[in-house]
């Protein structure tokens with residue numbers, strides 16, 4: 642089956658996604674959504690996640706690698722040390738080549754801003770799982786605007802946690818519908 646790339650991102654009303662290499666909000670319901678979406682595979686299979694080096698470093702050491710998923714870090718510095726079993730690749734293409742040789746189901750791009758920007762232009766990118774956070778935060782990292790190659794395919798009810806309203810949206814590339 643041909644590889645599909647799916648983006649998972651949480652963005653505020655101004656497409657802000659991060660500040661000082663961290664998340665500007667704490668929304669446990671969104672963390673749960675992320676864990677479940679990226680971990681759930683059928684019949685004992687496994688999914689892959691591709692993550693930029695800066696976002697990788699922002700994940701607390703005790704929570705990385707992300708369990709039950711193939712973890713791939715993108716960096717130009719492939720001499721970095723990574724935990725056993727974690728792949729380090731120097732381009733998105735080389736990550737996708739490496740994945741061709743590894744049994745897996747879905748492939749999620751989990752950020753940050755640099756990786757999202759490149760992945761959004763990739764021909765295999767089909768789906769954006771966007772948690773829309775219904776406020777504006779002080780951010781120094783942003784998600785690119787979602788252009789009209791994509792159509793809104795699903796939207797959840799609005800939820801609220803820590804006085805922050807948010808909803809889950811799924812965009813699909815029109816050419817893949």
Ligand SMILES: NC(=O)c1ccc[n+]([C@@H]2O[C@H](COP(=O)([O-])OP(=O)(O)OC[C@H]3O[C@@H](n4cnc5c(N)ncnc54)[C@H](OP(=O)(O)O)[C@@H]3O)[C@@H](O)[C@H]2O)c1
Nearest residue numbers: 651659662663693694695696715716717731752753754755
């Ligand atoms: N809200 C969300 O859903 C969400 C999700 C993820 C991250 N974030 C936030 O996003 C921010 C981080 O984003 P960022 O743009 O600063 O960093 P990033 O995308 O996580 O990582 C950038 C690094 O990735 C490597 N890289 C980028 N493109 C590459 C390519 N084509 N090939 C190989 N390596 C490549 C480079 O590493 P080297 O410098 O080592 O070469 C680059 O410095 C943080 O604030 C984080 O909290 C938010």
